[in-house]
Each structure stands twice: as C-alpha cells, then as structure tokens.
Amino acid sequence: MAIRHFCMDERANLLWVHCRPICTVIWGIIRNTFCSFKMNTRVRTEQFCRNEYNLTGLCSRKYCPLGNSRYATIREFNGVCYLYMKTIERAAFPNKLWERVKLSKNFEKALKQIDDNLIFWPSFYKYKCKQRLTKITQYLIRMRKIMMYGRRKIVPVSRKIEKREKNREAKAWKAAKLDNAIEKELLERLKKGTYGDVYNIPAVAFDNVLKAEETDDEDEDRAQLEYEGAEEQEEEEEEEEEVEGEIEYIADEDFQESDASDVEDMDRVLPQGKGGHDASDDDESSGEEETKTGKGKSVKGRPGNLREPEWRLSTRRRDRHRRNRGSQNHFDETVIAAGDDENGDP
C-alpha cells in the first residue's frame, strides 16, 4: 500500500481512505480477539476503552485510538488542557506519533484553537474534542471551588470507642454528684462573704450551723485534696466581688451526703407567707421559687429572707400561658438529694 506524502489540504481525506485497510486490520483484531484497553460493563450494553487517548471512552470503530491512524483528543494535565493529534505520516515513528498543542486557559480561545488545528478534519473530531474540553473545564472549575471553600472532612466513628466514652461519662456523672458539688461551692462562697450584703442572714443561725459543722469536721480527717489554704483565702478577700477564676478543689470524702433525714420538715423551710406580697409576685414566671402552689406569697418581711430580684416579665404568649396556669413550684420539693433533678440523664 502506497502511502503518499500527507499535505494539509482537502486531499487529506483521500489519504485516509487510502490507508483504511491498515486501520481495518487493527480494528478487526481489537474487536474480535483481544484488546487490553477494552472494558466490559456487567450489563454488556456498553464497552469502554481505557486508553488515555480515547476521545469519548467508548470502544467503537470510530473512537478507537489504536484502530484509527488519524485521531485527535483533549487531555488535561495539572489543570492545563492539551490537544493531541495523531496522523498517518508519523505512524512509523511511535516516539513522535502524538502531536501536542497547549490550549489556552480561556475557554473561547481554546475552542478556536481546536478549530484551527483540526481545520480539515472530519467534523465529528472537532465536535467531540470541544465536548471533551467543556467537560474537563467544568470539573477543573469545580475542583478549584472545592479547594477554595474546603470540604467537610468525614471522619469514621469507632463504635467501640464511642461506647466506651459514653459509659465513662455516665460513671463520671454518677461520681460527680453535681448538685451536691454546686451546693457546697455556693455555701462556701456565702461563708466567705463574696455575696456581701445581698442576703440578710441572722448571725445566730449562721453561727450555730458553723459550730455544728466544726464539730463534725473535727472527727473527720481533712483529706489531702482539701486546698483551703490561707493564701487562697487572702486572695479572695482582696478581690471580694470577683467570683470568677476561683478554682475549688473538692475531695470526694468531704462531700456530706445529703440524706432526706437530714433535712428539716420541708413545710417549715419556706415560711408560709403572711401578707406583704405584691400583685407582681403572682404574675412572676413559674421559674420563681418563692411562690407556692396557687398562692403567690413572697418571703418579705421575715428574717433570713432574700431580697427579691427584679424579674423581667416576659410577654410571650407561652409564658403568659404558663403564668396563668398557675406556678408550678418545683423548688420546694427539690430536696437536695443527689440525682433527683437530673432525670433522664444516664
């Protein structure tokens, strides 16, 4: 078969026709026997070609890069697109078989470049090359976007570890006895005088309780972890109002477990209010602990009372409804038994 010298004109098509037999042979082999780039799908409707130079990725007569002596593709490398062309003249030189043209980053210019380079080629090459270029450009844009905005990292969750953590947390919660701890801390602050004049607590009651506590403490060993050093107290006395930053070390052994038996009759704890309650007390939100069920009595006019804080009345419908329903006083019943408040917790 004579291979005439290829020239860039309309006779190119003739040349191709002339060389058809070579391509046919190759294609015959690929189609009928074996091609290492061929890939079948399970359904067998499509056959794919894994050759990097393939224009569409399908295995067919038209798009096989091996079975066509004239071929063009677009390939992308590091974000730059190239137009690859293969012609019959160079079939004898596999080293120089593929000619590469770097395409402009400007999409429109790149399209024009394709047109210019494949000027006398069959139109389907131009068409498919442009299609491929479009797809590549689109995925490059998407990649850049993702890199810019970041991708959410998906982290595998180990069931064993999650379970372990959950269980340890539950045990830690049980050991913590939060209500007791908070109660203790607040009482200590009260004793130290950080609250200043907010509460009027008759000195007698205070001293009695202090004495009682002292006798208790004499029996117990002060545990190592009790860090009530003199220096710390001095610091706190200097900055009386500053409550933040106080780090208290509370030992397990020093917790005085509050049993129900320790508490006096709950009836007597909050005084039954005698007079002196304003209309505003009734309207207070149900979170207000001074109100007893039904009767919005205040604790004014009694020694050892708390000055009423200024409640901001909420005008939301939900809260008005709650108020009108009658204050549900859960405060009285909160005997400080550990774990009572925290229902539903593990």
Next chain:
Amino acid sequence: MEEKFIEAPPQEEPTEPPIFPQNTFSHIRNKTRRRELYRQFKLDVAKSKKLEKLRKKKEKEELGDKAPPKQVPKTIESMRVFEETMVDPGDREVQHDEDHDEMAPYFKREVAPKVLITHSNRTVWRIRKFLRELRSTIPSSKVFRRKNIRLKRVIQQAISKDYTHVIVLHHDKTVPNGLIISQLPNGPTAHFRISNVRIRKEIKRCGLHTYHKPEVVLNNFGTRLGHRVGRLFATMFEQDPEFVGRQVVTFHNQRDYIFFRRHRYVFKKNMRVALQELGPRFTLKLRSLQKGTFDTKYGEYEFVHKRREMDNNRRKFFL
C-alpha cells in the same frame, strides 16, 4: 477363754461435711423451692450485714478513739494516678504564669468579653435552639449564622469587629458533636467533644432564665492544663456577676469530663441550697488545646488527646 473384745478404735465423731455457703441455687429444678431458698439466702445476707454494722457501731462506741478506723471505699478519684502537673494553690510560679498569660487581661478587667457563637454545616431547629440558649447563658454574646464561610475568614472578621471569643459548634444534623472555643486575637483554642446536649425543652422542671449576669463555678480543674481550660471558660463570662439574679453557671470536671450546668439557687433556712435547673445542659471532653487560633495544620498544640495512648489507664486524668 476370755472373750477378748478388741476394742474398736475410738470412733471419731462423724465430722459433718463442711457446709460451703451456697449462693447459687440453679441446680434446684423446682421453681418454688428455688425461689424460697434464694429469698432466704438474701434475707440471711442482709441480716448478717446488719448485725455486722451494729457490732461495729458498738465497738466504736466502746472503744472510742481506739476503735479501728472507718473503712473508706476506694474510688477512682482517690486512686488517681499521680499527676505531676497538679497545681498547688500556693505555687508562686503558677501564679506568675497566670498573671501573664493570654487570659489575664480578662481577670484584671482590662478587656470585656464579647463572644461570637457559630455553627458549621446546615442547621436544624434543635441546633439553633441550643445556640440561642448558649447565647442566653453567656452575656454579651451573639449567634452568627454562617453558611459556607471558612472559619479562618470568620475569625479574621471577628477580630476586626472586636470580638474576644469565638465558639463554634460542630454538629451532625441534629446531634452536636464538637465544640471549639477560641480566644481572639491570639488566644488558646480548645477543641471539645460535646455530648448529652439537652435544650431547655428536654429538661424536666426547667426554669426560665433572666438576664442577670451569672456567677461561674469551676470545680476540679486541678492540673496546669485544667487551670488553663478553666480560666478559658471563666473569661467568656463577665467578671462582675449580679448576685441579685442568683444564677450560677457550673463547669464541673470529673474524670476529664466537664459537666456544664446552669442553675438558679436560693439559700434556705438550714444553710441548704435549693437549685433549679435552667437553660441548656451538656458535657464536654477536651480533645485538644492549641496555642493560637484555630489552625489545624500549622498550629502549636499544647495538648492533644490521643486515644490509644491516653485511654489505657482508667485512673489517669489530665484535667
């Protein structure tokens, strides 16, 4: 012939086979009998315990000071592995360090905190509710809905707008799973794992908060690291709490789990305190503490929790 009686060897009294205390009755097929035996066994055990207790009490009364000391049960806290970094309150060096670290200005009242709260991802009602409740807990804070803006940009903008803290909540749809507290401009960034989040609706007998500034209680932050984390929490809140409001925010550390609670308290007659729970409730566990603001690649980490290495020992804690 004399009858010789060969005396039999002195017969030993037949020893009864030793009775081992039975505590399983599974070999008894008869249900009624088995039940009865088990019940009896339980009663016996309880009885013996009571008797033991009485005996001990008596002994104590009799001997007074010479009585054997009360047996203290071992707890994990008491058996905790000795931490070298445990802070001694009188330690001058620690005090000096704390006077000069990033959080000192807040305690000296030179800087007032201003907190920005955000989330990641698309949010659901429950997350937004939780964030709003967080905002109500922390005075001078604001919830910011960011859509896809990168955190670094958020932080830059926050710095320019004079925010002092940024809190980011990571979540997976409805369930929060991470919390980042970052102090701006240079401050430490703490990354926590958050769990057991309850919004007000999910807490029984939850009260309604007021807008008074709460007190802060920090329990059991013992080591150097614990100090740092505790102070980070404290700096988020305003330094002058309004005691009139009687609200307290607690960060209680137990075995490296930090329990966050919010209560309203009232002092009762017998020097007792009644607490009503307000607001949200959650648990934190420190994952890492970074020196700068939120730079996962090049940041300098002070503490990273490595599961393989650190979770081995049940009695070793870091806070």
